[in-house]
Amino acid sequence: MPSKSKTVIIEQGRILGKKLESRLQQLTEKGISAEKASIDPLVKSYQARIKAINRRIAAADKLTKRSEELANAKAQKAAELAQKEVETKKEAAPPAAKPKKEKEAAAEDKAKKKPAEKAAKKKPAAETAEAGEAPKKPRKKKEAAAEE
Numbered sequence: 001m002p003s004k005s006k007t008v009i010i011e012q013g014r015i016l017g018k019k020l021e022s023r024l025q026q027l028t029e030k031g032i033s034a035e036k037a038s039i040d041p042l043v044k045s046y047q048a049r050i051k052a053i054n055r056r057i058a059a060a061d062k063l064t065k066r067s068e069e070l071a072n073a074k075a076q077k078a079a080e081l082a083q084k085e086v087e088t089k090k091e092a093a094p095p096a097a098k099p100k101k102e103k104e105a106a107a108e109d110k111a112k113k114k115p116a117e118k119a120a121k122k123k124p125a126a127e128t129a130e131a132g133e134a135p136k137k138p139r140k141k142k143e144a145a146a147e148e
Helices: 008-031 043-093 100-123 125-130 142-148
Strands: none
Touching: 008 043
């Protein structure tokens, strides 16, 4: 499992760099040209691992930069929110009240409507019988299922 610590990753890259240099030095001592040395499997392996380490370092840098940006943005938002709250508290005057006449008229209308609606809903059984309507009986479960 690769390490997530940036210092460990950098140290690994440094060690691999030294191994690559020593391998290239060994190949030049043997009389192998630089072109053929680049084909050497160990050299290729070291170069690939160094590339991977550089990518990991870049990714770690990118993540730290992103987290710093997010932290700054969060702090800025909190400051703006606090500033808005202070402004709203200063500006918050008692709400503009409607004139009492309008409020009283609205309350009276509601009061008149409620008893009229309740009376319409609740008709005594005697009144319905006089009007020629039979009182309604609750349906049985079987009848309700058959109608559907």
